[in-house]
Amino acid sequence: xxxxxxxxxxxxxxxxxxxxxxxxxxxxxxxxxxxxxxxxxxxxxxxxxxxxxxxxxxxxxxxxxxxxxxxxxxxxxxxxxxxxxxxxxxxxxxxxxxxxxxxxxxxxxxxxxxxxxxxxxxxxxxxxxxxxxxxxxxxxxxxxxxxxxxxxxxxxxxxxxxxxxxxxxxxxxxxxxxxxxxxxxxxxxxxxxxxxxxxxxxxxxxxxxxxxxxxxxxxxxxxxxxxxxxxxxxxxxxxxxxxxxxxxxxxxxxxxxxxxxxxxxxxxxxxxxxxxxxxxxxxxxxxxxxxxxxxxxxxxxxxxxxxxxxxxxxxxxxxxxxxxxxxxxxxxxxxxxxxxxxxxxxxxxxxxxxxxxxxxxxxxxxxxxx
Amino acid sequence: xxxxxxxxxxxxxxxxxxxxxxxxxxxxxxxxxxxxxxxxxxxxxxxxxxxxxxxxxxxxxxxxxxxxxxxxxxxxxxxxxxxxxxxxxxxxxxxxxxxxxxxxxxxxxxxxxxxxxxxxxxxxxxxxxxxxxxxxxxxxxxxxxxxxxxxxxxxxxxxxxxxxxxxxxxxxxxxxxxxxxxxxxxxxxxxxxxxxxxxxxxxxxxxxxxxxxxxxxxxxxxxxxxxxxxxxxxxxxxxxxxxxxxxxxxxxxxxxxxxxxxxxxxxxxxxxxxxxxxxxxxxxxxxxxxxxxxxxxxxxxxxxxxxxxxxxxxxxxxxxxxxxxxxxxxxxxxxxxxxxxxxxxxxxxxxxxxxxxxxxxxxxxxxxxxxxxxxxxxxxxxxxxxxxxxxxxxxxxxxxxxxxxxxxxxxxxxxxxxxxxxxxxxxxxxxxxxxxxxxxxxxxxxxxxxxxxxxxxxxxxxxxxxxxxxxxxxxxxxxxxxxxxxxxxxxxxxxxxxxxxxxxxxxxxxxxxxxxxxxxxxxxxxxxxxxxxxxxxxxxxxxxxxxxxxxxxxxxxxxxxxxxxxxxxxxxxxxxxxxxxxx
Numbered sequence: 014x015x016x017x018x019x020x021x022x023x024x025x026x027x028x029x030x031x032x033x034x035x036x037x038x039x040x041x042x043x044x045x046x047x048x049x050x051x052x053x054x055x056x057x058x059x060x061x062x063x064x065x066x067x068x069x070x071x072x073x074x075x076x077x078x079x080x081x082x083x084x085x086x087x088x089x090x091x092x093x094x095x096x097x098x099x100x101x102x103x104x105x106x107x108x109x110x111x112x113x114x115x116x117x118x119x120x121x122x123x124x125x126x127x128x129x130x131x132x133x134x135x136x137x138x139x140x141x142x143x144x145x146x147x148x149x150x151x152x153x154x155x156x157x158x159x160x161x162x163x164x165x166x167x168x169x170x171x172x173x174x175x176x177x178x179x180x181x182x183x184x185x186x187x188x189x190x191x192x193x194x195x196x197x198x199x200x201x202x203x204x205x206x207x208x209x210x211x212x213x214x215x216x217x218x219x220x221x222x223x224x225x226x227x228x229x230x231x232x233x234x235x236x237x238x239x240x241x242x243x244x245x246x247x248x249x250x251x252x253x254x255x256x257x258x259x260x261x262x263x264x265x266x267x268x269x270x271x272x273x274x275x276x277x278x279x280x281x282x283x284x285x286x287x288x289x290x291x292x293x294x295x296x297x298x299x300x301x302x303x304x305x306x307x308x309x310x311x312x313x314x315x316x317x318x319x320x321x322x323x324x325x326x327x328x329x330x331x332x333x334x335x336x337x338x339x340x341x342x343x344x345x346x347x348x349x350x351x352x353x354x355x356x357x358x359x360x361x362x363x364x365x366x367x368x369x370x371x372x373x374x375x376x377x378x379x380x381x382x383x
Numbered sequence: 384x385x386x387x388x389x390x391x392x393x394x395x396x397x398x399x400x401x402x403x404x405x406x407x408x409x410x411x412x413x414x415x416x417x418x419x420x421x422x423x424x425x426x427x428x429x430x431x432x433x434x435x436x437x438x439x440x441x442x443x444x445x446x447x448x449x450x451x452x453x454x455x456x457x458x459x460x461x462x463x464x465x466x467x468x469x470x471x472x473x474x475x476x477x478x479x480x481x482x483x484x485x486x487x488x489x490x491x492x493x494x495x496x497x498x499x500x501x502x503x504x505x506x507x508x509x510x511x512x513x514x515x516x517x518x519x520x521x522x523x524x525x526x527x528x529x530x531x532x533x534x535x536x537x538x539x540x541x542x543x544x545x546x547x548x549x550x551x552x553x554x555x556x557x558x559x560x561x562x563x564x565x566x567x568x569x570x571x572x573x574x575x576x577x578x579x580x581x582x583x584x585x586x587x588x589x590x591x592x593x594x595x596x597x598x599x600x601x602x603x604x605x606x607x608x609x610x611x612x613x614x615x616x617x618x619x620x621x622x623x624x625x626x627x628x629x630x631x632x633x634x635x636x637x638x639x640x641x642x643x644x645x646x647x648x649x650x651x652x653x654x655x656x657x658x659x660x661x662x663x664x665x666x667x668x669x670x671x672x673x674x675x676x677x678x679x680x681x682x683x684x685x686x687x688x689x690x691x692x693x694x695x696x697x698x699x700x701x702x703x704x705x706x707x708x709x710x711x712x713x714x715x716x717x718x719x720x721x722x723x724x725x726x727x728x729x730x731x732x733x734x735x736x737x738x739x740x741x742x743x744x745x746x747x748x749x750x751x752x753x754x755x756x757x758x759x760x761x762x763x764x765x766x767x768x769x770x771x772x773x774x775x776x777x778x779x780x781x782x783x784x785x786x787x788x789x790x791x792x793x794x795x796x797x798x799x800x801x802x803x804x805x806x807x808x809x810x811x812x813x814x815x816x817x818x819x820x821x822x823x824x825x826x827x828x829x830x831x832x833x834x835x836x837x838x839x840x841x842x843x844x845x846x847x848x849x850x851x852x853x854x855x856x857x858x859x860x861x862x863x864x865x866x867x868x869x870x871x872x873x874x875x876x877x878x879x880x881x882x883x884x885x886x887x888x889x890x891x892x893x894x895x896x897x898x899x900x901x902x903x904x905x906x907x908x909x910x911x912x913x914x915x916x917x918x919x920x921x922x923x924x925x926x927x928x929x930x931x932x933x934x935x936x937x938x939x940x941x942x943x944x945x946x947x948x949x950x951x952x953x954x955x956x957x958x959x960x961x962x963x964x965x966x
Contacts, residue, residue: 034421069531103680115390153455173466178485214667218667218668218669218670219670219673219675221673221674222674222675222677222697222698222699223698223699225676225698225699226699228699293879296875296879297872297875297876297879300871300872300875301872304865304868304869306863307864308867309699309749311700311861312699312700313698313699313710314710314712314854315618315701315708315710315712315854315855315856316618316856316858317858317861317865318456318609318862319455319456320448320449320453320456320483321456321482322449322450324446325446325448325449326445326449329442329445329446332438332441332442332445333438333440336435336439336442339431339435339438340435342431343431343432343435345432346435369449373450375422375456379745
């Protein structure tokens, strides 16, 4: 079927619009850092009284400290609302204690939480939502224009994976009230999308016979999803390392406690847990993608695994993320080292996409980048 | 080092030996024999730390396999590397870097990793089987110290409260263990080793460990499946020109890579004829020249003398014949020539496959060796240009389809050297014993004839055929590998989704009546929100207790002994899961 060029143009326009709107959302999130009201433990006090009482009865046995943001079990503290500076610095340095096992959710409904987070966050969330909508329209119209899953070459793959990353992060940000991470993740999305738009733009077109298979829908979709999720995890891991480094500098007396930017960020513990959850979500998707790829390889090339360069790097990525999961259960490898491992995993993933698929000749040379 | 709550000793597996590879424990005592060393080495190998290191080595070891050309996937690339890096290549070859995934050191890494995995997984399987038979532990003394806890008062007696809690928890599928019944409702609470009051221990989420073990065992299964393919599978290649046939025998195949336990006699005796091959290309726009579809029409017989069937062979659509699969993996052009020698006899009349290089648009190279020509053997090295355009004196192909086919030939006469020395490739010619007859390449269009100088003969470019390259594979490990892969994925999901968690309820008499304490903990590397589940469970327990307390006065008015009724009114299914300590 011929390519619908008009729809292809619509897709391009929406993608540019998404890029611009995303950029504005980054500005808004940055504005929150610069001019926003300081959000500290105070927000937790704004939990409506009746809810707080209800929570206290099932949750905190700690009694009075149930209204402080972190620490005692059952208290629903938002990620974006860090504990008082001294508290956080101490925990960053000495490791958390007595915290909850999992990421707490806020008692306040999402919409109200957004409203209460201040005008900059409101603008940022609204803009990134609109941007995501435009991004989705761009991806969908691209798919309609070419009559197939719109991730058949490198440019399409990057636009799709950034879309996944943006949607996934929007969900994470609203669910965990992680407003302060917006500037980092949406910033990374803007950079990736901008580079795709300028460096590897490929006009809507048809696929070579090797890619004309429903396994494209299965294998590449899984890989796109997993990459988008790992993308978010990588940004979270980077923020973790920044916060962790600051905490260690404070502990060593080489930095002043109470840095204004660090204070607005989630604690290392929260970031660690959020990253872990993100990777736990992405890892099975990646595993499924590799298996689906093996089935497709068996259909197309007569073997399910042949150590083609791209296969090899998918394997390396899988092994590194598996190492991350194991590192978290090994003394001496938790925290910082584990995050270095997952960033290494993401590096190998990016190397696979940007270097192996473009410059190393193999069976997967479909990038369409000239 | 922030997540201090992930303790090294898992509270859920207190009997678990530490998997963190400490030094030999008895080293200090001085008596450390071979057995101790072996034990120590095994403990090291099965430690998580070593497993991590091996994982890294596996990842690191794979890197050269993707950067250097590999013998298995790109033998021509290996040859080229040898000629362009004559000093470095033999060294790399000695290290096995041109065949990383078959190299002994790579095998050592993954075999050690799997040994480590076995050493970890097998004992854990036994422990899991053991824990399925044992009851949850007794409720700890101070429930408020657990990661999640709640406390409230109820009008029920401690025993009644424990009863209600047991009913609620077993309704959620928890395995239960309870304090010994006192027999007398409302009497003073018994004091046991685990503290005072009536208590219920509940545990759930054994599937997490099941999933984890399934994942690791399935990975072992994948390795076994790969080995199975390596032993009993085979792979073969065959180039087939349009209109010709081949049969699946070793002599008729171009390449045959049998598994270790496979011989040529194991090949299924099918034969395949390529009737037609069509390749269509995009003719306009930015993607001009990109292939659109490949379609090979074949007829085949599964065994000699059997019925002939026809089928279409496409990319992504292999043909299954007699336990083997046939794949369309490449295509190209085979120009047809008619050659006469100095005597005027036709010594060649047929198609000669040419191989397209990397230049695109199927500019293809090949040689034609006419060993039957007399008195001198004739040889031609040529280029086939499917859609030829003269660009500044150089012939280039501007489109992959044969819209304007041209061959360019250089003729040689002399001795082809085919009767001596190593066997030659049909795509290369040794011109050492030959004399070049034409100074410049001679262009021929379809139907044109080139007269060789000195009456050495003629060559006519009569037309062209297309060829396809087929891969014939058989891999008995394929289905086991798929099943193991899916099992690994299933296990992974189970271990990520299910949480192992414990909930304890303790009811004690207090000045206000009865105090109910609820405490819970989840295995710490769990991903889900245990707090949510705990909060809702605690709320449910509380409302169940309230409800039971409200019902009680009404029943008291009716003159029933509620506490006694409760004991006997349990549904039978529930009684099976609720076990009382000391029974």
